Amino acid sequence: MDQKVQRYYELKQQQKEIEQQLSELRSEIVSHCSERHASELEFDQYKVKIVHQERKEYDDNKLYTAVVDPSVWRMLSKADPSKIASLIKLNFISEDKIKDTYSIKKISLLQVDKK
Incomplete structure (x- = not known):
């Protein structure tokens, strides 16, 4: 069970990092489109x-x-x-x-x- 808890924690950390990267990329893409009025x-x-x-x-x-x-x-x-x-x-x-x-x-x- 200890390994499952550890794996869960690691995956949650990865999820946070991925969500942060997605948020940054999303902002950049939306900004790029906005600048071009597209x-x-x-x-x-x-x-x-x-x-x-x-x-x-x-x-x-x-x-x-x-x-x-x-x-x-x-x-x-x-x-x-x-x-x-x-x-x-x-x-x-x-x-x-x-x-x-x-x-x-x-x-x-x-x-x-x-x-």
């Missing part, structure tokens, strides 16, 4: 695509004020965008009621495919 670029064997998305970031205090029904808050417990979207789709809460409780965050997703 959402898609092709290289020898790879195609790079930047997909822009908007995500809502809720303010817990504002949301709590807008949605005072305790039964709804028990379902939320914390401002989770996917749970809130589900509650809107199920008509537990209305989009109008919570329109001032979030801000829109624009993000860029990087997709790299091999040709």
